[in-house]
Amino acid sequence: xxxxxxxxxxxxxxxxxxxxxxxxxxxxxxxxxxxxxxxxxxxxxxxxxxxxxxxxxxxxxxxxxxxxxxxxxxxxxxxxxxxxxxxxxxxxxxxxxxxxxxxxxxxxxxxxxxxxxxxxxxxxxxxxxxxxxxxxxxxxxxxxx
Amino acid sequence: xxxxxxxxxxxxxxxxxxxxxxxxxxxxxxxxxxxxxxxxxxxxxxxxxxxxxxxxxxxxxxxxxxxxxxxxxxxxxxxxxxxxxxxxxxxxxxxxxxxxxxxxxxxxxxxxxxxxxxxxxxxxxxxxxxxxxxxxxxxxxxxxxxxxxxxxxxxxxxxxxxxxxxxxxxxxxxxxxxxxxxxxxxxxxxxxxxxxxxxxxxxxxxxxxxxxxxxxxxxxxxxxxxxxxxxxxxxxxxxxxxxxxxxxxxxxxxxxxxxxxxxxxxxxxxxxxxxxxxxxxxxxxxxxxxxxxxxxxxxxxxxxxxxxxxxxxxxxxxxxxxxxxxxxxxxxxxxxxxxxxxxxxxxxxxxxxxxxxxxxxxxxxxxxxxxxxxxxxxxxxxxxxxxxxxxxxxxxxxxxxxxxxxxxxxxxxxxxxxxxxxxxxxxxxxxxxxxxxxxxxxxxxxxxxxxxxxxxxxxxxxxxxxxxxxxxxxxxxxxxxxxxxxxxxxxxxxxxxxxxxxxxxxxxxxxxxxxxxxxxxxxxxxxxxxxxxxxxxxxxxxxxxxxxxxxxxxxxxxxxxxxxxxxxxxxxxxxxxxxxxxxxxxxxxxxxxxxxxxxxxxxxxxxxxxxxxxxxxxxxxxxxxxxxxxxxxxxxxxxxxxxxxxxxxxxxxxxxxxxxxxxxxxxxxxxxxxxxxxxxxxxxxxxxxxxxxxxxxxxxxxxxxxxxxxxxxxxxxxxxxxxxxxxxxxxxxxxxxxxxxxxxxxxxxxxx
Numbered sequence: 001x002x003x004x005x006x007x008x009x010x011x012x013x014x015x016x017x018x019x020x021x022x023x024x025x026x027x028x029x030x031x032x033x034x035x036x037x038x039x040x041x042x043x044x045x046x047x048x049x050x051x052x053x054x055x056x057x058x059x060x061x062x063x064x065x066x067x068x069x070x071x072x073x074x075x076x077x078x079x080x081x082x083x084x085x086x087x088x089x090x091x092x093x094x095x096x097x098x099x100x101x102x103x104x105x106x107x108x109x110x111x112x113x114x115x116x117x118x119x120x121x122x123x124x125x126x127x128x129x130x131x132x133x134x135x136x137x138x139x140x141x142x143x144x145x
Numbered sequence: 146x147x148x149x150x151x152x153x154x155x156x157x158x159x160x161x162x163x164x165x166x167x168x169x170x171x172x173x174x175x176x177x178x179x180x181x182x183x184x185x186x187x188x189x190x191x192x193x194x195x196x197x198x199x200x201x202x203x204x205x206x207x208x209x210x211x212x213x214x215x216x217x218x219x220x221x222x223x224x225x226x227x228x229x230x231x232x233x234x235x236x237x238x239x240x241x242x243x244x245x246x247x248x249x250x251x252x253x254x255x256x257x258x259x260x261x262x263x264x265x266x267x268x269x270x271x272x273x274x275x276x277x278x279x280x281x282x283x284x285x286x287x288x289x290x291x292x293x294x295x296x297x298x299x300x301x302x303x304x305x306x307x308x309x310x311x312x313x314x315x316x317x318x319x320x321x322x323x324x325x326x327x328x329x330x331x332x333x334x335x336x337x338x339x340x341x342x343x344x345x346x347x348x349x350x351x352x353x354x355x356x357x358x359x360x361x362x363x364x365x366x367x368x369x370x371x372x373x374x375x376x377x378x379x380x381x382x383x384x385x386x387x388x389x390x391x392x393x394x395x396x397x398x399x400x401x402x403x404x405x406x407x408x409x410x411x412x413x414x415x416x417x418x419x420x421x422x423x424x425x426x427x428x429x430x431x432x433x434x435x436x437x438x439x440x441x442x443x444x445x446x447x448x449x450x451x452x453x454x455x456x457x458x459x460x461x462x463x464x465x466x467x468x469x470x471x472x473x474x475x476x477x478x479x480x481x482x483x484x485x486x487x488x489x490x491x492x493x494x495x496x497x498x499x500x501x502x503x504x505x506x507x508x509x510x511x512x513x514x515x516x517x518x519x520x521x522x523x524x525x526x527x528x529x530x531x532x533x534x535x536x537x538x539x540x541x542x543x544x545x546x547x548x549x550x551x552x553x554x555x556x557x558x559x560x561x562x563x564x565x566x567x568x569x570x571x572x573x574x575x576x577x578x579x580x581x582x583x584x585x586x587x588x589x590x591x592x593x594x595x596x597x598x599x600x601x602x603x604x605x606x607x608x609x610x611x612x613x614x615x616x617x618x619x620x621x622x623x624x625x626x627x628x629x630x631x632x633x634x635x636x637x638x639x640x641x642x643x644x645x646x647x648x649x650x651x652x653x654x655x656x657x658x659x660x661x662x663x664x665x666x667x668x669x670x671x672x673x674x675x676x677x678x679x680x681x682x683x684x685x686x687x688x689x690x691x692x693x694x695x696x697x698x699x700x701x702x703x704x705x706x707x708x709x710x711x712x713x714x715x716x717x718x719x720x721x722x723x724x725x726x727x728x729x730x731x732x733x734x735x736x737x738x739x740x741x742x743x744x745x746x747x748x749x750x751x752x753x754x755x756x757x758x759x760x761x762x763x764x765x766x767x768x769x770x771x772x773x774x775x776x777x778x779x780x781x782x783x784x785x786x787x788x789x790x791x792x793x794x795x796x797x798x799x800x801x802x803x804x805x806x807x808x809x810x811x812x813x814x815x816x817x818x819x820x821x822x823x824x825x826x827x828x829x830x831x832x833x834x835x836x837x838x839x840x841x842x843x844x845x846x847x848x849x850x851x852x853x854x855x856x857x858x859x860x861x862x863x864x865x866x867x868x869x870x871x872x873x874x875x876x877x878x879x880x881x882x883x884x885x886x887x888x889x890x891x892x893x894x895x896x897x
Contacts, residue, residue: 032205033198035389037340038422042808045340073198086192089776093614094195095340095389101196120817127808129338129390130614131783133816135776 002066006031007075013062021065022046022057025072033073033098037127044126047099048072054106054125073098076105081143090139092130100126104140114140152728154589155735157393157498157654158468167590170663170727172670172836175627177767177829181695183627184828186772190619190638191387191612200387203359204419206346212241214408214418215274216401217264217281218428219256222290222492222801226254226263226283233280234266239273242266242411243281249407250373251400257462258494259802260427262400267408267416290492290801294459295436297489304460304488310474313481318451322442326518330439330510331868332851334459334794335432335787337499338813341389343429344419345398347405352376357384358402361391361613362651363643369398370406386641388613392784393498394429395613396653426806430497431794434459435469437510441517447524449533451481456507460488464496467503472511475736476583478535492801498653500784501844504584505851509869512580512852516859526856527552527559530581530740541734545831545838547764548581548738554825555579558742558760562860565744569861572750575757578856579742580849586765586841587735587834588659592726593647596625596668598676599719602696602709604629605637606668610649610661612640615843616773617657621665623769624837628669630693631708650726655737655841658769663835664726672722679720680711730833737845739763741782743853744820747861749880752873756786756854760823766840767830778824778846785850787814793870863887 002013006029013024022039025031025048034057037045041059048057049071076082081101084090091097100123107114107122114122119140128136147166154163179185194200231243245264246254252262264281268274291297298307319325345358354376360366363383371378388395405418420428440453456469466488473484496502519526531552537543562577569575594608606625612618618638626636639645650660673693680698681688690701698706712720729735744758761778768774791812795804805811830838855866864879 026205027207030207031198032201035198035202035204035340037342037389038808040422040807040809042422043340077197082193082196085196086188089189089192089616089772091189091192091195092616092776092780093340093388093390094191094200095202095614097196098198120819124815124817127340127813127815129340129392129784129813131780131814131819132776133783133814133819134779134822136816137819 002063004065005069007071015062017063019062020058021048021060021062024062025057031072031074035095035098037095044103045096045099047102047126049102049106052106052109054103073102076101079105080145081105081108081139084139084143088135088139088142090132090135092132096126096128100128100136108140108143112144150728155585155587156651156656157502158471158585165590167728168725170667170836172667174830174832174836174838180627182623182633183769187619187623187633187770189616189773190622202341202387202389203344203346203357203385204341206357208346208348208415211346211415211417212267212269212408212412213271213274214265214267214404214416215271215278216262216404216418216424217278218260218424219263220259221256221285221287222259223288224256225286225288227286228284229264230282231264233282234277237273237277237280239269240266240277241268241414242408244404244407249403251403258492260424260494262404262428265404265408267412292491292493292796292798292801294434294457294489294491297491298457298487302490304464304466304490308466308486310470311483315451315453315481315483318481319442322450323445324518324521325440325442326514326521327440328514328517328867330437330513332435332506332509333869334434335499335792336426336794336811337392337394337429337431339390339392339394342420342422342425343395343399343401344417345402345405346415346417347402347409348415349409353380353382354406355382355384356402359388359395360385361395361611361653363609363611364648365396365651366398367643370402373403382644384642385611388611391613392500393502393653396498396651422808423806426811427494427803430464430495432499432502432505433461433464433496435506437469439510439514441514443518443522445522447522447529447532449477449479452479454484456484456486458486458488458496459491459493461491461493461495465498467496469503469507471504472507472583475538476511476535476581477533479533493796500781501584501848504848505788508580508582508848509851509855512849513855513867516578516856526579527556538734538736541732544730544733544735544833545766546738547827547829550827551738551740551762551764554762555740555742555760572748573746574749574861575744575746576857576861577742577744578853578860579740580852580856582739582741582763582845582848584655584737584845584848586655586659586737586845587729588650588656588841589729590726591648592650592660592664594661594664594668594724595647596672596722597719598672598712600713600715602712603635603637604631604672605639606665607639607646608649608661608665609643609646610640610657611652613652615652615657615777616770617652617661619773620658620769621661624662624665625669628666629673631696655843655845657841659835659840660726662769662837662839664724666836667724668722671724672720675720675722676711679714680706683711683714727835733833735834735840737763737765737840739845739849741849741853743857745854745857745861747858747876749862752876754790754858754871754876756820758821759850759853761846762825763845764827764829765842765845766834767838768826768828769839774826774842775824777842779822781846782822782850783814783819785847786818788869789851789854790870
């Protein structure tokens, strides 16, 4: 049974082999902030941090990440990026937004003042059909207030 | 007072005459310009919940005992089910029930496109349901699909009739013209790609039914489900509090809802039926491909004499023929216009409304044609549009039109041409193009709202509308706060549940704000009137000298009492204000207008196209929330860029099977594709339209983007790009053709 640290808390996840990390988070732990939009690793809505690195949780098997540290949007609710996204209107339907914020948090962790090109490079794996991209760039450029 | 009227109702260019009970709209419009709260930027009221991952979408709902349904969808574009057996599926682990074509109307044994629903299974887990679907035994009689829209049109395979329109004497005008241009334009099939896939969770409670659904129209789903099931409408409760995008594709109940309802009935358990991304991209509709053969004729001075269009819409198996001919009929002052539109019935997934359906496609053709005409006439593109400015449409005056002011403001962006072209460097050629926008967006009745004021001094707006991500909830809260003289954080909003609030408009056709906003304002005004009546009695004032401002009841002679003190008198009593959307102005066309100016760079060696800047100037009446409005404009333009350059649903030309039903092969724009976007909204209230003077903004920004980009490409390179999407291959071919034309002009033999 995989044992994971999720948002700083230890969890044993009793699910069949083959269960994705996204399904385990959503269905077993009730952490529905992680969204699934494509379920095949193409859009980034399900992004979580695995030991601080953004991964697509919909194509990550939970049994493969035993003893690792997972951070979801629920663990980033107090991150200043959340306010920055709201302040700059960097969300419309909001379905991709948790994944966007998780990806952005990894970017600014290593590079607190990313350039436009760096933002566009780091965030290109997170699609948004509503087209909030200009405001996402603004949110990440101004997240420190 | 309620009044019964006969009125014309419009949603996305579809008109119908209906009887409506309306209440008079007695409020005068606010003066133009920013108010205390309306007209000033406001953060999205649902923003924190969405950003923190707290918002519960339909996809997050887990009801106790809930089963999961999976659907068998036709792998063939055209086929008949000779024999179907659910037996092996029913015996599979975890399976609780299964249904086939005989059990549910939404399931078919004669699929007319790939992805049409044929059978479904409900099981304890989604994995069990999907495994069981694999065990449904079907003997298919596979037939040859009809996939070519022109072949279908030639054969008379249409959905309904060809629609024809004519005014003036086109043939005579063509004979008199100094200049005639003709061209064929093509647009591709585009997928909505809503991030939350189409889905619902259905639960029976006795003889009542709860439908939790990702939808753009709570009340439409209620009526459709009740009608199909023969239930009294109020036995069906429809809930959608947070919704992950629709763009026109989620206006109805959908096969998944009827599958879930029947399986819930058979099992006595709640049932979820959610589409996978691949199902989503096959079965939920699309913006259909079009073929447009267009002619424009003009006098040498640029006066338009005639516009002629033949449109073939690849409407799919059971889609809707969107008004691709609309822009040609409405945009310009042209006496002689003739259009014919063939809704070709072919074995592809159906056309469904998609952000300004028909007008996005038709504007691409018409506005590229206008630029080709301008070039032939040697008239400035912007000047040609001013010259042929329409002052009425179909003999009806506009409720308001400020397109000329949009053109005036566009001029500074248009004048950047020389400077932009001068930045061409090496293989990168740069240019500027523009295109005009016309679309509906006036909304209409019926729409209702209530405003409740409690003794804590907070107001709650209650209406069973949906916020599909457009920011409607914020705009409604602003309107109520403005009318009540309250700060925005003292206003709550209850939406998304047909059991908790009154009837509300569809969120489509850019109609939510212009439909709902006036009802919310009227409800808030009704509540305010009641507060002032109480205050007048309590403080011994004449009611007419009192008003609500800054959280206080104030009198014209300087008296001021905190609102909380007044409503505190209520204790457990509540004030309930009611409001209804009044009628649209009779005999007038309510339309939205705009113009966009695009700047592009084209690498003439590789065919790569970069959109570098888009300036968007739109006239949509009063703007409620400039921040949310700018986001809507940016989103429309970015979807427009995808439509122009990268998105294309590809079919196997023999089998009719979709080749790219996933996000790695169907290319949505990413953050790296986004240009600089400059948004200007005129913010001039429409004095004839409701107590707000606001029109809708969801759709206008996507309408002119493709034509503006294509015209900029022509400006940069001299190449004609008449087919969407403009891929590198198409770009290189167009450049080669342009070079050959140039050589022929100079008398040299054309290169082979």
